Amino acid sequence: MxxxxxxxxxxxxxxxxxxxxxxxxxxxxxxxxxxxxxxxxxxxxxxxxxxxxxxxxxxxxxxxxxxxxxxxxxxxxxxxxxxxxxxxxxxxxxxxxxxxxxxxxxxxxxxxxxxxxxxxxLFQRRFWPAAQRLRAAVGDGTLGRPILGHASVLLHREPEYYGATPWRGTWATDGGGVLMTQAIHYIDLLQWLMGDVTEIHGHIATFRHDIEVEDTAAAVLRFASGAMATLSASTAATPSLGVGIRITGETGATAELTEFPEGTDGRVTLFARGGTIETEPAHPAGTDPNVDLSTINGQLxxxxxxxxxxxxxxxxxxxxxxxxxxxTGRDATAALRILLAVYESSRTGRPVDLTREGALS
Ligand SMILES: NC(=O)c1ccc[n+]([C@@H]2O[C@H](COP(=O)([O-])OP(=O)(O)OC[C@H]3O[C@@H](n4cnc5c(N)ncnc54)[C@H](O)[C@@H]3O)[C@@H](O)[C@H]2O)c1
CATH class of the missing domain: 3.40.50.720 (NAD(P)-binding Rossmann-like Domain)
Known part of the structure:
Protein backbone atom coordinates (compact mmCIF):
# COMPACT_ATOMS: atom_id res chain seq x y z
CA MET A 1 0.00 0.00 0.00
CA LEU A 122 -21.56 15.28 2.28
CA PHE A 123 -24.99 13.93 1.39
CA GLN A 124 -24.44 10.74 3.34
CA ARG A 125 -28.15 9.87 3.07
CA ARG A 126 -27.38 8.49 -0.40
CA PHE A 127 -25.40 5.79 1.40
CA TRP A 128 -28.30 4.92 3.68
CA PRO A 129 -29.12 1.23 2.96
CA ALA A 130 -32.80 2.18 2.61
CA ALA A 131 -31.99 4.91 0.06
CA GLN A 132 -29.84 2.47 -1.91
CA ARG A 133 -32.77 0.03 -1.97
CA LEU A 134 -35.08 2.77 -3.20
CA ARG A 135 -32.61 3.65 -5.95
CA ALA A 136 -32.30 -0.03 -6.91
CA ALA A 137 -36.10 -0.29 -7.18
CA VAL A 138 -35.98 2.60 -9.69
CA GLY A 139 -32.96 1.25 -11.57
CA ASP A 140 -33.93 -2.43 -11.82
CA GLY A 141 -37.31 -1.75 -13.43
CA THR A 142 -39.42 -2.60 -10.35
CA LEU A 143 -40.76 0.97 -10.31
CA GLY A 144 -39.54 1.99 -13.74
CA ARG A 145 -39.30 5.69 -14.50
CA PRO A 146 -40.57 7.65 -11.49
CA ILE A 147 -43.79 9.58 -12.15
CA LEU A 148 -44.68 10.87 -8.67
CA GLY A 149 -42.64 11.47 -5.54
CA HIS A 150 -43.07 12.79 -2.04
CA ALA A 151 -40.62 13.70 0.70
CA SER A 152 -41.91 14.39 4.19
CA VAL A 153 -39.39 15.72 6.71
CA LEU A 154 -41.31 16.12 9.95
CA LEU A 155 -38.83 16.73 12.71
CA HIS A 156 -38.76 17.89 16.30
CA ARG A 157 -36.16 20.42 17.40
CA GLU A 158 -36.06 21.92 20.86
CA PRO A 159 -35.80 25.74 20.99
CA GLU A 160 -32.24 25.26 22.35
CA TYR A 161 -31.23 23.70 19.03
CA TYR A 162 -31.35 27.21 17.60
CA GLY A 163 -30.38 29.02 20.80
CA ALA A 164 -27.32 26.99 21.79
CA THR A 165 -25.43 27.27 18.48
CA PRO A 166 -25.00 30.98 17.78
CA TRP A 167 -24.87 30.67 13.97
CA ARG A 168 -28.13 28.73 13.64
CA GLY A 169 -31.42 30.42 12.79
CA THR A 170 -30.36 33.59 10.97
CA TRP A 171 -30.27 34.26 7.22
CA ALA A 172 -26.72 35.66 7.39
CA THR A 173 -25.06 32.86 9.36
CA ASP A 174 -27.25 29.80 8.62
CA GLY A 175 -28.63 30.80 5.21
CA GLY A 176 -31.99 29.17 5.82
CA GLY A 177 -33.87 26.90 8.21
CA VAL A 178 -35.34 23.44 7.81
CA LEU A 179 -34.75 23.45 4.04
CA MET A 180 -31.09 24.49 4.22
CA THR A 181 -30.16 22.27 7.15
CA GLN A 182 -32.41 19.18 7.25
CA ALA A 183 -34.54 18.88 4.10
CA ILE A 184 -31.56 19.46 1.79
CA HIS A 185 -30.60 15.79 2.27
CA TYR A 186 -34.01 14.66 1.00
CA ILE A 187 -34.08 17.26 -1.78
CA ASP A 188 -30.83 15.66 -2.91
CA LEU A 189 -32.40 12.19 -2.68
CA LEU A 190 -35.38 13.33 -4.78
CA GLN A 191 -33.08 14.60 -7.54
CA TRP A 192 -30.89 11.48 -7.27
CA LEU A 193 -33.96 9.24 -7.62
CA MET A 194 -36.04 11.31 -10.05
CA GLY A 195 -33.60 13.40 -12.12
CA ASP A 196 -33.21 17.12 -12.82
CA VAL A 197 -35.77 19.53 -11.37
CA THR A 198 -37.05 22.15 -13.83
CA GLU A 199 -39.79 24.04 -11.96
CA ILE A 200 -40.63 24.76 -8.34
CA HIS A 201 -43.52 26.40 -6.54
CA GLY A 202 -43.23 26.66 -2.78
CA HIS A 203 -43.92 28.46 0.46
CA ILE A 204 -41.97 28.93 3.66
CA ALA A 205 -43.04 30.18 7.09
CA THR A 206 -41.85 30.42 10.66
CA PHE A 207 -44.56 29.11 12.97
CA ARG A 208 -43.10 27.80 16.21
CA HIS A 209 -39.43 28.66 16.64
CA ASP A 210 -38.08 32.08 17.56
CA ILE A 211 -35.83 32.32 14.48
CA GLU A 212 -35.53 34.51 11.37
CA VAL A 213 -35.39 31.58 8.96
CA GLU A 214 -38.16 29.13 8.08
CA ASP A 215 -39.15 26.29 10.40
CA THR A 216 -41.74 24.97 7.91
CA ALA A 217 -41.90 24.66 4.13
CA ALA A 218 -43.99 23.05 1.39
CA ALA A 219 -43.25 22.82 -2.32
CA VAL A 220 -44.28 21.23 -5.60
CA LEU A 221 -41.44 20.14 -7.90
CA ARG A 222 -41.57 19.39 -11.63
CA PHE A 223 -38.83 17.27 -13.21
CA ALA A 224 -37.27 17.30 -16.70
CA SER A 225 -38.81 13.84 -17.21
CA GLY A 226 -42.30 15.29 -16.63
CA ALA A 227 -42.55 13.64 -13.20
CA MET A 228 -43.86 15.60 -10.20
CA ALA A 229 -43.11 15.57 -6.47
CA THR A 230 -44.23 17.28 -3.31
CA LEU A 231 -42.04 18.20 -0.38
CA SER A 232 -43.10 19.13 3.13
CA ALA A 233 -40.63 19.90 5.88
CA SER A 234 -40.72 21.22 9.41
CA THR A 235 -38.69 21.32 12.60
CA ALA A 236 -41.86 22.30 14.49
CA ALA A 237 -43.36 18.81 14.87
CA THR A 238 -43.81 17.21 18.30
CA PRO A 239 -43.26 14.33 18.36
CA SER A 240 -40.91 13.93 15.43
CA LEU A 241 -42.26 11.61 12.73
CA GLY A 242 -38.87 11.34 11.04
CA VAL A 243 -38.63 11.17 7.28
CA GLY A 244 -40.78 9.52 4.63
CA ILE A 245 -39.96 9.28 0.93
CA ARG A 246 -42.41 7.74 -1.49
CA ILE A 247 -41.82 7.15 -5.18
CA THR A 248 -44.39 5.80 -7.63
CA GLY A 249 -43.03 4.56 -10.95
CA GLU A 250 -44.53 4.05 -14.38
CA THR A 251 -45.00 0.33 -13.62
CA GLY A 252 -47.56 1.45 -11.02
CA ALA A 253 -45.48 0.13 -8.14
CA THR A 254 -44.69 2.43 -5.21
CA ALA A 255 -41.71 2.22 -2.89
CA GLU A 256 -41.86 3.99 0.46
CA LEU A 257 -38.95 4.70 2.75
CA THR A 258 -39.67 5.47 6.39
CA GLU A 259 -37.13 6.56 8.96
CA PHE A 260 -38.21 6.59 12.56
CA PRO A 261 -36.85 7.66 14.94
CA GLU A 262 -34.71 10.22 13.12
CA GLY A 263 -31.20 9.03 12.33
CA THR A 264 -32.03 5.32 12.13
CA ASP A 265 -31.43 3.14 9.10
CA GLY A 266 -34.86 3.49 7.54
CA ARG A 267 -37.07 0.80 6.02
CA VAL A 268 -38.42 0.36 2.53
CA THR A 269 -41.85 -1.03 1.77
CA LEU A 270 -42.70 -1.94 -1.79
CA PHE A 271 -46.33 -1.84 -2.90
CA ALA A 272 -46.71 -3.69 -6.21
CA ARG A 273 -49.24 -5.69 -8.20
CA GLY A 274 -48.43 -8.90 -6.32
CA GLY A 275 -49.24 -7.22 -3.00
CA THR A 276 -47.08 -5.61 -0.39
CA ILE A 277 -43.69 -7.19 -0.89
CA GLU A 278 -41.87 -6.09 2.20
CA THR A 279 -43.11 -4.60 5.41
CA GLU A 280 -41.54 -4.05 8.76
CA PRO A 281 -42.94 -2.03 11.64
CA ALA A 282 -42.21 1.58 10.86
CA HIS A 283 -42.68 2.82 14.40
CA PRO A 284 -41.15 0.36 16.85
CA ALA A 285 -42.98 0.41 20.19
CA GLY A 286 -41.26 2.12 23.09
CA THR A 287 -38.90 4.31 21.05
CA ASP A 288 -38.52 7.97 21.88
CA PRO A 289 -39.37 9.87 18.68
CA ASN A 290 -37.61 13.04 19.85
CA VAL A 291 -34.01 11.91 19.61
CA ASP A 292 -31.31 14.32 20.81
CA LEU A 293 -28.92 15.79 18.28
CA SER A 294 -25.73 14.03 19.33
CA THR A 295 -27.57 10.69 19.10
CA ILE A 296 -28.81 11.60 15.61
CA ASN A 297 -25.28 12.59 14.52
CA GLY A 298 -23.90 9.39 16.07
CA GLN A 299 -26.38 7.27 14.13
CA LEU A 300 -25.17 8.89 10.92
CA THR A 328 -19.88 16.12 -6.43
CA GLY A 329 -19.87 19.86 -5.90
CA ARG A 330 -22.18 20.11 -8.93
CA ASP A 331 -24.71 17.72 -7.32
CA ALA A 332 -24.63 19.81 -4.16
CA THR A 333 -25.07 23.01 -6.17
CA ALA A 334 -28.14 21.50 -7.87
CA ALA A 335 -29.68 20.67 -4.48
CA LEU A 336 -28.95 24.20 -3.26
CA ARG A 337 -30.61 25.66 -6.39
CA ILE A 338 -33.79 23.72 -5.63
CA LEU A 339 -34.16 25.03 -2.09
CA LEU A 340 -33.18 28.58 -3.08
CA ALA A 341 -35.95 28.34 -5.69
CA VAL A 342 -38.44 27.52 -2.89
CA TYR A 343 -37.31 30.70 -1.09
CA GLU A 344 -37.64 32.73 -4.30
CA SER A 345 -41.05 31.27 -5.13
CA SER A 346 -42.28 31.94 -1.61
CA ARG A 347 -41.05 35.54 -1.87
CA THR A 348 -42.66 36.26 -5.24
CA GLY A 349 -45.71 33.99 -5.01
CA ARG A 350 -44.82 32.55 -8.41
CA PRO A 351 -43.24 29.31 -9.66
CA VAL A 352 -39.53 29.41 -10.50
CA ASP A 353 -38.50 28.06 -13.91
CA LEU A 354 -35.04 26.62 -13.31
CA THR A 355 -34.45 26.10 -17.03
CA ARG A 356 -34.38 29.89 -17.48
CA GLU A 357 -30.88 31.40 -17.59
CA GLY A 358 -30.34 33.47 -14.43
CA ALA A 359 -33.55 32.15 -12.83
CA LEU A 360 -32.17 32.79 -9.35
CA SER A 361 -29.81 35.69 -9.91
N1 LIG B 1 -24.12 15.73 7.06
C1 LIG B 1 -24.91 15.90 8.12
O1 LIG B 1 -25.86 15.16 8.35
C2 LIG B 1 -24.61 17.02 9.07
C3 LIG B 1 -25.06 16.97 10.40
C4 LIG B 1 -24.73 18.06 11.25
C5 LIG B 1 -24.02 19.16 10.73
N2 LIG B 1 -23.65 19.16 9.43
C6 LIG B 1 -22.94 20.30 8.82
O2 LIG B 1 -21.62 20.37 9.35
C7 LIG B 1 -21.21 21.74 9.40
C8 LIG B 1 -20.80 22.08 10.84
O3 LIG B 1 -21.90 21.86 11.70
P1 LIG B 1 -21.70 21.54 13.26
O4 LIG B 1 -23.03 21.13 13.77
O5 LIG B 1 -20.52 20.66 13.45
O6 LIG B 1 -21.36 23.03 13.79
P2 LIG B 1 -20.62 23.45 15.15
O7 LIG B 1 -21.00 24.84 15.41
O8 LIG B 1 -20.85 22.40 16.19
O9 LIG B 1 -19.08 23.36 14.75
C9 LIG B 1 -18.47 24.26 13.84
C10 LIG B 1 -17.01 24.48 14.28
O10 LIG B 1 -16.35 25.23 13.27
C11 LIG B 1 -15.50 26.19 13.93
N3 LIG B 1 -15.22 27.24 12.94
C12 LIG B 1 -16.04 28.27 12.55
N4 LIG B 1 -15.44 28.98 11.57
C13 LIG B 1 -14.24 28.38 11.33
C14 LIG B 1 -13.19 28.65 10.43
N5 LIG B 1 -13.24 29.66 9.55
N6 LIG B 1 -12.08 27.86 10.48
C15 LIG B 1 -11.99 26.85 11.37
N7 LIG B 1 -12.98 26.54 12.25
C16 LIG B 1 -14.10 27.30 12.22
C17 LIG B 1 -16.31 26.61 15.14
O11 LIG B 1 -15.48 27.21 16.13
C18 LIG B 1 -16.89 25.27 15.59
O12 LIG B 1 -16.03 24.59 16.47
C19 LIG B 1 -22.39 22.56 8.87
O13 LIG B 1 -22.22 22.75 7.48
C20 LIG B 1 -23.58 21.64 9.12
O14 LIG B 1 -24.69 21.87 8.28
C21 LIG B 1 -23.92 18.11 8.59
Missing part, protein backbone atom coordinates in the same frame (compact mmCIF):
# COMPACT_ATOMS: atom_id res chain seq x y z
CA UNK A 2 1.20 3.54 -0.74
CA UNK A 3 1.43 6.06 2.13
CA UNK A 4 -2.04 7.00 3.38
CA UNK A 5 -3.56 10.31 2.32
CA UNK A 6 -2.84 13.00 4.92
CA UNK A 7 -6.10 14.55 6.10
CA UNK A 8 -6.82 17.84 7.86
CA UNK A 9 -10.16 18.55 9.55
CA UNK A 10 -11.32 22.18 9.58
CA UNK A 11 -13.84 22.89 12.36
CA UNK A 12 -13.95 20.75 15.51
CA UNK A 13 -17.64 21.03 16.39
CA UNK A 14 -20.47 18.50 16.48
CA UNK A 15 -20.12 16.87 13.05
CA UNK A 16 -16.32 16.64 13.09
CA UNK A 17 -16.71 13.49 15.21
CA UNK A 18 -18.37 11.74 12.23
CA UNK A 19 -15.42 12.64 10.00
CA UNK A 20 -12.88 11.57 12.63
CA UNK A 21 -14.67 8.23 13.16
CA UNK A 22 -14.88 7.72 9.39
CA UNK A 23 -11.20 8.40 8.71
CA UNK A 24 -10.24 6.18 11.66
CA UNK A 25 -11.98 3.32 9.82
CA UNK A 26 -10.21 3.99 6.47
CA UNK A 27 -6.62 2.70 6.35
CA UNK A 28 -5.84 4.65 3.15
CA UNK A 29 -6.21 7.98 4.98
CA UNK A 30 -4.96 9.35 8.28
CA UNK A 31 -5.89 12.58 10.05
CA UNK A 32 -2.66 14.50 10.73
CA UNK A 33 -4.06 17.87 11.84
CA UNK A 34 -7.22 19.60 13.00
CA UNK A 35 -7.93 23.31 13.18
CA UNK A 36 -10.59 25.54 14.70
CA UNK A 37 -10.90 29.27 15.25
CA UNK A 38 -11.51 28.25 18.87
CA UNK A 39 -8.04 26.95 19.91
CA UNK A 40 -9.40 25.03 22.93
CA UNK A 41 -11.69 23.02 20.68
CA UNK A 42 -8.82 22.18 18.33
CA UNK A 43 -6.58 21.16 21.26
CA UNK A 44 -9.27 19.04 22.95
CA UNK A 45 -10.14 17.29 19.68
CA UNK A 46 -6.50 16.57 18.84
CA UNK A 47 -5.87 15.24 22.36
CA UNK A 48 -8.99 13.03 22.34
CA UNK A 49 -8.19 11.51 18.94
CA UNK A 50 -4.40 11.34 19.22
CA UNK A 51 -3.85 13.74 16.32
CA UNK A 52 -0.37 15.29 16.13
CA UNK A 53 -1.29 18.90 15.34
CA UNK A 54 -3.96 21.29 16.70
CA UNK A 55 -3.96 24.51 14.69
CA UNK A 56 -5.83 27.81 14.59
CA UNK A 57 -6.54 28.37 10.90
CA UNK A 58 -6.95 26.66 7.56
CA UNK A 59 -3.77 28.41 6.34
CA UNK A 60 -1.70 26.77 9.09
CA UNK A 61 -3.38 23.45 8.37
CA UNK A 62 -2.54 23.66 4.67
CA UNK A 63 1.04 24.66 5.48
CA UNK A 64 1.31 21.48 7.58
CA UNK A 65 1.07 19.48 4.34
CA UNK A 66 -2.25 17.68 3.78
CA UNK A 67 -3.75 15.93 0.74
CA UNK A 68 -7.42 16.13 1.80
CA UNK A 69 -9.32 18.75 3.80
CA UNK A 70 -12.65 17.95 5.48
CA UNK A 71 -14.70 21.12 5.95
CA UNK A 72 -16.85 20.96 9.11
CA UNK A 73 -17.51 24.66 9.69
CA UNK A 74 -20.71 26.78 9.59
CA UNK A 75 -22.34 27.26 6.17
CA UNK A 76 -21.10 30.71 5.05
CA UNK A 77 -17.49 29.84 5.96
CA UNK A 78 -17.30 26.85 3.58
CA UNK A 79 -16.31 28.91 0.56
CA UNK A 80 -13.17 30.51 2.03
CA UNK A 81 -11.91 27.14 3.27
CA UNK A 82 -12.61 25.38 -0.04
CA UNK A 83 -10.97 28.14 -2.09
CA UNK A 84 -7.88 28.08 0.14
CA UNK A 85 -7.64 24.28 -0.17
CA UNK A 86 -8.06 24.39 -3.95
CA UNK A 87 -5.38 27.07 -4.24
CA UNK A 88 -3.04 24.78 -2.31
CA UNK A 89 -3.86 21.83 -4.62
CA UNK A 90 -5.66 19.92 -1.86
CA UNK A 91 -8.76 17.74 -2.41
CA UNK A 92 -11.85 18.86 -0.48
CA UNK A 93 -14.69 17.09 1.23
CA UNK A 94 -17.18 19.72 2.36
CA UNK A 95 -20.14 19.37 4.70
CA UNK A 96 -23.57 20.24 3.33
CA UNK A 97 -24.92 22.68 2.31
CA UNK A 98 -22.09 23.49 -0.10
CA UNK A 99 -22.86 27.20 0.44
CA UNK A 100 -25.81 29.44 1.18
CA UNK A 101 -25.90 31.22 -2.18
CA UNK A 102 -25.50 30.01 -5.72
CA UNK A 103 -22.64 32.31 -6.75
CA UNK A 104 -20.57 31.05 -3.83
CA UNK A 105 -21.24 27.39 -4.72
CA UNK A 106 -20.33 28.05 -8.36
CA UNK A 107 -17.05 29.73 -7.34
CA UNK A 108 -16.18 26.69 -5.22
CA UNK A 109 -16.85 24.24 -8.07
CA UNK A 110 -14.91 26.40 -10.55
CA UNK A 111 -11.92 26.79 -8.21
CA UNK A 112 -11.65 23.03 -7.65
CA UNK A 113 -12.00 22.35 -11.38
CA UNK A 114 -9.31 24.93 -12.20
CA UNK A 115 -6.95 23.49 -9.58
CA UNK A 116 -7.59 19.91 -10.70
CA UNK A 117 -8.68 18.81 -7.21
CA UNK A 118 -11.76 16.75 -6.33
CA UNK A 119 -14.67 18.38 -4.51
CA UNK A 120 -17.09 16.09 -2.68
CA UNK A 121 -20.03 17.27 -0.56
CA UNK A 301 -21.56 7.72 11.38
CA UNK A 302 -21.86 4.55 9.22
CA UNK A 303 -23.28 6.62 6.35
CA UNK A 304 -20.61 9.31 6.72
CA UNK A 305 -18.02 6.54 6.74
CA UNK A 306 -19.41 5.01 3.54
CA UNK A 307 -19.38 8.35 1.71
CA UNK A 308 -15.94 9.35 2.99
CA UNK A 309 -14.60 5.91 1.98
CA UNK A 310 -16.03 6.50 -1.51
CA UNK A 311 -14.27 9.89 -1.63
CA UNK A 312 -10.90 8.38 -0.70
CA UNK A 313 -11.42 5.54 -3.22
CA UNK A 314 -12.31 8.12 -5.88
CA UNK A 315 -8.92 9.79 -5.48
CA UNK A 316 -7.30 6.57 -6.67
CA UNK A 317 -3.90 5.25 -5.70
CA UNK A 318 -0.35 5.51 -7.02
CA UNK A 319 -0.95 8.88 -8.61
CA UNK A 320 -3.62 7.71 -11.07
CA UNK A 321 -6.33 10.17 -12.03
CA UNK A 322 -9.08 8.57 -9.99
CA UNK A 323 -12.72 9.39 -10.67
CA UNK A 324 -15.42 11.79 -9.53
CA UNK A 325 -16.71 11.10 -6.01
CA UNK A 326 -20.27 9.78 -5.58
CA UNK A 327 -21.56 13.23 -4.63
Missing amino acids: TAPYRVGIVGCGAISRNHLEAFAAIPEATVVAVCDVDPDRARETAARWGIPQALGSVEELLAAGVDIVSVCTPHPTHEAVVLAAAAAGVHVLCEKPIAIDLASAERMVAACDAAGVRLGV IPHHTAQIRDFVDALGANGDEGREPAV
